[in-house]
Amino acid sequence: MNLVNELEELALATRLKRLSDRLSQDVSRIYKEAGLAFEARWYLILELLVRQKQLGITEISESLQLTHPAVVQFVEQMLAHGLVKTTTDSKDARRRLISLTAAGKQTYKKLSPVLAVIRDENKKWLEEASANMLQVLSELELALDKKSMYKRIKISLLEQSDV
Numbered sequence: 001m002n003l004v005n006e007l008e009e010l011a012l013a014t015r016l017k018r019l020s021d022r023l024s025q026d027v028s029r030i031y032k033e034a035g036l037a038f039e040a041r042w043y044l045i046l047e048l049l050v051r052q053k054q055l056g057i058t059e060i061s062e063s064l065q066l067t068h069p070a071v072v073q074f075v076e077q078m079l080a081h082g083l084v085k086t087t088t089d090s091k092d093a094r095r096r097l098i099s100l101t102a103a104g105k106q107t108y109k110k111l112s113p114v115l116a117v118i119r120d121e122n123k124k125w126l127e128e129a130s131a132n133m134l135q136v137l138s139e140l141e142l143a144l145d146k147k148s149m150y151k152r153i154k155i156s157l158l159e160q161s162d163v
Contacts, residue, residue: 024040028041030118031111037107038081043111045075049104085100
């Protein structure tokens with residue numbers, strides 16, 4: 001018996017998280033076997049800093065739509081691995097600016113061929129589905145942007161209590 005699958009819609013978040021964890025663990029394992037001290041969960045920050053050069057935690061959080069505490073955690077982990085460095089903003093001493101170190105840039109260079117394979121394999125895997133998953137995910141994200149699941153549930157509960 002697979003209770004999570006059996007619960008269908010009630011376990012949607014669990015299934016999505018489980019799928020995300022599987023993908024992340026597999027990719028992190030590939031990085032490790034390639035001799036790269038890098039975790040899949042750091043990738044978005046690495047990619048963003050390659051493109052933007054230097055950003056504050058809040059800017060990273062907003063750009064990636066990740067929580068501020070999650071970004072702080074990932075940045076701290078990346079700092080410990082020497083991939084990023086922080087400097088104090090000359091205009092606001094409370095603000096930390098994050099940028100890649102030489103080691104971070106080198107790691108990105110080493111990751112590039114692996115990332116190309118990951119992109120290709122993700123594309124092939126997604127093509128095995130009966131629907132365009134990237135489009136479906138975008139549609140689901142947009143629907144939640146319009147009305148969060150919290151609001152949806154709260155309204156339904158209120159409507160039920162009015163009956």
